[in-house]
Amino acid sequence: MKTPSNHGKSWSKQDISTLKNLANHNTPTRVIGLKMGRTESSIYSAAQTNNISLSPTNQSPYNRRKK
Secondary structure, three states: OOOOOOOOOEEEHHHHHHHHHHHHHHHHHHHHHHHHHOOHHHHHHHHOOOOOOOOOOOOOOOOOOOO
8 A cells, every 4th residue: 555645744734724624624534634645544643633623514414305
């Protein structure tokens, strides 16, 4: 398996703001990792360190309309 492009690099303020922005838009953690060139575990770690919630906001389920 190929290592991510930013593997082992420290997090800049720009990286943290990008992470916050993606998390606020309910982007899945795996996708955030791919976009930022980091592993999923490093995304979780940085989010926890910076008090960023990765849990999705409550959304109504699809296809719940009465017919």
